[in-house]
């Protein structure tokens with residue numbers, strides 16, 4: 530088992546490039562199944578979750594050629610089965626993104642409950658996906674260890690996301706409806722930029738999706754979807770993580786290859802709490818701030834405050850002058866890292882599974898910690914960079930599945946971080 534060893538406190542300086550978005554890559558790879566033509570995907574992040582997704586696609590029969598470090602060519606023509614390998618699928622939650630495209634192409638699909646990290650209670654349900662597939666005409670057979678969906682023909686339908694707004698369920702039903710007969714209207718959809726990017730690509734290849742990036746989408750089913758090239762957008766969660774990292778360590782850094790507009794809510798909060806920044810279309814500079822003000826947040830679907838930036842923001846608030854209420858509304862188990870922050874010296878009270886109070890500013894001290902999940906992991910790295918002494922973080926596979934070469938990139942900014950076996 531590997532670990533990160535971080536010595537602090539340190540001020541970072543220099544420039545960092547944002548990589549391609551994990552949560553866009555994990556959708557375009559399975560979306561390739563909707564077509565029988567070759568697709569070239571560029572700006573792929575080199576992370577574990579992407580590797581797992583490509584492995585799953587290869588298992589189904591797709592031919593995958595790596596063109597260079599960030600580019601793959603996928604030929605989905607010979608995909609000849611619609612059953613997800615349970616061992617591969619159980620390794621990551623985003624394996625569920627294969628279900629809709631396989632159902633659309635083959636009229637059936639068999640898969641296990643997807644695996645993944647610990648942030649959702651009850652194994653992160655897929656009930657919303659199943660409701661959506663069923664609305665399009667799929668029959669669902671839920672066995673002890675698998676689900677089997679079958680549809681002689683998928684038919685467009687009206688579907689309202691009643692239980693909650695889900696990013697991956699929105700994308701899944703959207704993809705499936707592209708090849709259904711007739712018109713589908715999806716209401717109360719998620720609006721994340723990754724959804725619009727996927728829809729724009731599919732539309733360029735013959736799909737007829739209107740309204741992606743808004744709460745209501747209309748999808749006219751088509752017979753065939755072509756393929757071309759898809760450039761993965763910059764990862765907005767990396768952008769936000771690095772911006773918060775700079776603010777929390779009172780550093781000056783420039784973040785390149787990013788779209789600041791995608792983290793608008795964070796930048797608006799920066800203005801309120803006194804974190805100075807300068808932004809261009811594709812860069813963001815963060816300047817050191819002496820006195821950070823507290824500011825309460827409540828996580829929300831896009832364009833609200835992203836749940837994925839809640840853990841880093843909580844670390845930032847340990848350095849703010851006063852009390853902050855952090856309210857996590859999306860996932861049930863995303864405050865698990867608070868205990869680690871408290872061990873480091875933060876003054877944190879967990880009020881209930883969804884809310885915590887941070888009283889700042891507090892000095893943080895290096896400790897031996899375990900990363901519960903990906904975003905908590907980057908939060909602990911941020912805390913460690915600002916903490917006195919040495920921090921050891923284990924379970925770093927959770928961090929590396931979402932952030933490419935985090936050690937090398939942070940070292941370039943002057944961080945004292947290393948990975949040991």
Ligand code: EPU
Pocket residue numbers: 551552555623649650653654655656657658659693694695696697698836837859860861903904931
């Ligand atoms: N939920 C259900 N039933 C469902 C689907 C979701 O109860 O059928 C619940 C989830 O358990 C959760 C809430 O609904 O409590 C929201 O989940 P959502 O479906 O929106 O999340 P997701 O689509 O599984 C994506 C990202 C997450 C990100 C959320 C933000 C991908 C691959 N994942 O997940 O990213 O936090 O949207 O809503 O796009 C990450 O990158 O670290 C990450 C977890």
